[in-house]
Amino acid sequence: MKDLLDFIVKNLVTKPEAVIVDETENEGNLDLNLTVDPSDMGIIIGKNGQTIRAIRKLLTVRAIAENVRVNLQLTEPQKEPGAENQDSSEKLTA
Incomplete structure (x- = not known):
């Protein structure tokens, strides 16, 4: 299931290296x-x-199977803590 989601999302986004999929299984439920x-x-x-x-519907079809x-x-x-401060300072100077 994780592989299916990973494949779909990486082919949609502009930065596939930033895609992270975490999988947790609990008593027949897959999160x-x-x-x-x-x-x-x-x-x-x-x-x-x-x-x-x-995407959720595709995952549901596979889950039913x-x-x-x-x-x-x-x-x-x-977000990185310093990123917000940089954005604010750029807005003030611009």
């Missing part, structure tokens, strides 16, 4: 945690959430 580059969040979510919804339940969580990557 997938997807992290992408902040600039690719809009691509993954899509217009009105259509892209992420389609494997007789498991799947839950996909899209997480926003952690």
Whole structure:
């Protein structure tokens, strides 16, 4: 399941090296945690959430075939503490 999600997402985003998929299995439930580059969040979510919804449906079809339940969580990557200060200072000087 992780391989399917990894394949789909890496072919959609502009920075495939930043894609991280974590997989956790609990009593027949499969939790997938997807992290992408902040600039690719809009691509993954899509217009009105259509892209992420389609990805979830594909995972659900595969999960039914494997007789498991799947839950996909899209997480926003952690920003570096210094990154916010740099952005603020650039806005002030510009």
